[in-house]
Amino acid sequence: MYGNFQSYLQNxxxxxxxxxxxxxxxxxxxxxxxxxxxxxxxxxxNFCANNYLGLSDNPRLxxxxxxxxxxxGYGMSSVRFICGTxxxxxxxxxxxxxxxxxxxxxxxxxxxxxxxxxxxxxxTDQDAIISDSLNHASIIDGVRLCKAVRYRYANADMDDLERxxxxxxxxxxxxxxxxxxxxxxxxxxxxxxxxxxxxxxDALVMVDExxxxxxxxxxxHGVAEQFDCYGRIDIFTGxxxxxxxxxxxxxxxxxxxxIDMLRQRSRPYLFSNSLPPMIVGAGIELFKxxxxxxxxxxxxxxxxxxxxxxxxxxxxxIKPTQSAICAVxxxxxxxxxxxxxxxxxxxxxxxxxxxxxxPQGQARIRVQxxxxxxxxxxxxxxxxxxxxxxxxxxxx
Ligand SMILES: *Cc1c(COP(=O)(O)O)cnc(C)c1O
Numbered sequence: 001m002y003g004n005f006q007s008y009l010q011n012x013x014x015x016x017x018x019x020x021x022x023x024x025x026x027x028x029x030x031x032x033x034x035x036x037x038x039x040x041x042x043x044x045x046n047f048c049a050n051n052y053l054g055l056s057d058n059p060r061l062x063x064x065x066x067x068x069x070x071x072x073g074y075g076m077s078s079v080r081f082i083c084g085t086x087x088x089x090x091x092x093x094x095x096x097x098x099x100x101x102x103x104x105x106x107x108x109x110x111x112x113x114x115x116x117x118x119x120x121x122x123x124t125d126q127d128a129i130i131s132d133s134l135n136h137a138s139i140i141d142g143v144r145l146c147k148a149v150r151y152r153y154a155n156a157d158m159d160d161l162e163r164x165x166x167x168x169x170x171x172x173x174x175x176x177x178x179x180x181x182x183x184x185x186x187x188x189x190x191x192x193x194x195x196x197x198x199x200x201x202d203a204l205v206m207v208d209e210x211x212x213x214x215x216x217x218x219x220x221h222g223v224a225e226q227f228d229c230y231g232r233i234d235i236f237t238g239x240x241x242x243x244x245x246x247x248x249x250x251x252x253x254x255x256x257x258x259i260d261m262l263r264q265r266s267r268p269y270l271f272s273n274s275l276p277p278m279i280v281g282a283g284i285e286l287f288k289x290x291x292x293x294x295x296x297x298x299x300x301x302x303x304x305x306x307x308x309x310x311x312x313x314x315x316x317x318i319k320p321t322q323s324a325i326c327a328v329x330x331x332x333x334x335x336x337x338x339x340x341x342x343x344x345x346x347x348x349x350x351x352x353x354x355x356x357x358x359p360q361g362q363a364r365i366r367v368q369x370x371x372x373x374x375x376x377x378x379x380x381x382x383x384x385x386x387x388x389x390x391x392x393x394x395x396x
Contacts, residue, residue, distance in 0.1 A: 020337065026349075032056035032246060034372040036349075044344070045377050047367045048351045050242035052324045053214050053296040054372025060289060061245055061282040068281020076274035080107075081263070084274030092280050095287035096238075096251050099221065100209075101230040103256040106263055107275055111210050111239035111250030112138040113268035118206070118237065118252055119146035121265030123175065128168035132156065132178045132189065136208060139177055155182065158193050165201035174203035175234075180212030180223035184358050184366070186325030188216055191227035198232075206235035206254075214243020214290075215324045220297030226322075234258065240279065245286050249275050300324055300371035303378060307369055310382045315395050319364075328365040328385070330394060336363035339388055346384035 016022050030037035033056060036046050055061055068088065078084035093105040108114040115138035119129060125147040131139060134155040143150055149171055151164035161176065168174045176198055178189040191207065198205045209222040217225030220243075224233055235258060240249035252262060262269060275283075290296075304324050311318055311328065319327040330336045333354035340352035343365070354363035367381070389395035 034370055034374070034377055042347070044347045044349050045373075045381060046349050047369070047373075047381055048349050049246070049368060049370070050211070051246050051370045051372060052243040052300055052368070053220075054300075054370045055243070055286065055296075056246035058245070061285055064285035065247075065278035065282040068277045072277035072281070074278075075276050078274060079270060079272060080274050081270060086277065086280070088277065088280045088284065089274065092275075092283045092287075093251070095284055096253050099213075099287055099290070100224065100236050100238075100253050102236065102253040104259040105251050105253040106259050106266070106269060107280075108250040108252070108268055109272050109275065110241065110248055111208070111237055112141075113272060114237040114239075114250040114252045115139045115142040115208065116145065117142070117266035117268035118235065118262065119143055119148065119175075120267070121261055122258065123148040123173065125149070126172040128171035128174045130161065130164045130168055130174060130176045130203065132182075134182045134184070135177060135179050136183070136210065139179070139208060143177070156187060156189055158190065158197065161194065162197055162201070165197060165203060168203070169201065174201065175206055176203050177206045178208070180207050180209045181216060181323040181325065183211050183325060184353065184364075185319050185327055186321035186323040187319075188212065188223055188226065188322045191223045191229045191233070195227075195229050195232040204234045205232065206237070207233055209236055209238040210242055211323060211325070213238050214297065215300065216322055219294045220290075220300075240283055240286075245282055247279055247282065249279050249283065296371040300369065303371065303373050304369045306375070307367070307378050307382065310378075311385060314382065314386050314389070316385065316389065324369045326367040326369065328367060330363050330365060331361055333363045335392065335394070336365060339365055339392060339394070342388040342391065343384055346388065348381050348384045350381075 027039045028036045029039055032049055035043055037043055072086055076084040096105040119142045123146055127148040129143050129148045130151040131143055132155055133152050151168055153160040153164050176194055181188050195205055213222040214220050216223055224230055235254040237252050240247060308318055317329040336352035336354050340350055343350050351366045353366055
């Protein structure tokens, strides 16, 4: 039986490889961090993790995870509504609600599940979902699972959003959905304008704060803080896998009845296991840490400013960013791959992106800056960029 299917898969895999799109994975043999150890024992500086606050190997979170495991065990062996809820799950949900100034929160195994399970329980074929064209794959999949009428507007384009809102007056309820920070350019969604339009055209608002929480806003609480939109956003989703410690876990937080309905009807919540005690324990500790001080956020912002300033001074073309994502524009696809490999040779990990991940002719190196990077590590990365830039003729 497998024979024909096997040769079909072999051909497909080969064409992925030939197109240069095959994803090869590196094995890291240390904890995730600013500096990582590889299988051959060599070390590299990591500039492509979502470790924005540098918490992936934070001793306080590791200790909290161990303590939670000692006190509450290893796994829950259940979904939440059968017998998978500990007192601590509710405690973490309250901490998330406090952080985002919302009524209540529901935890998921990942933000992918939060987005996958948010639309279908709330909206029907009578309703409209109006989605930014650069929204994350998990939002796109979540929208697909729902029967609502779909509208798509150009990235952060408020005129195009308004056009969609006008058309969507034909539906019963409308919701505008956007990422807070878009992961390829590092630009933010203009939440104040989005909320204004939502009020004018009677729409709900949902924002995915995965890349923005811990990064943008005066104290790093995300785009709602940056644009002072508390009370105007109905649904937030987010991940514990980026700024918030980097392990796993996701959440939806927002208006009480919305969260109540998700607990009744959201399929990834109802039919998938509870988060394990160690993740929950470390999560509670994480929000305590962030409440005590925003030093990590401040350091990350200083690092981003330093890196950008030095790179622009060196002559690189850097997209304006309001986040911890710096897009070093190269425009040419093969060059972006050559550049990233040459950087790896220099012991610096960055990612080269090109079409179809970014628009045609917009190839780039994406650099993700962390609070964990030291000045010396930033300087090493900048020096490597300059060396490779000169070697490959990007800099004169
Ligand atoms: C990373 C990311 C997700 C997925 O988060 P996980 O918790 O890893 O599933 C969802 N949405 C956005 C915008 C993201 O950047």
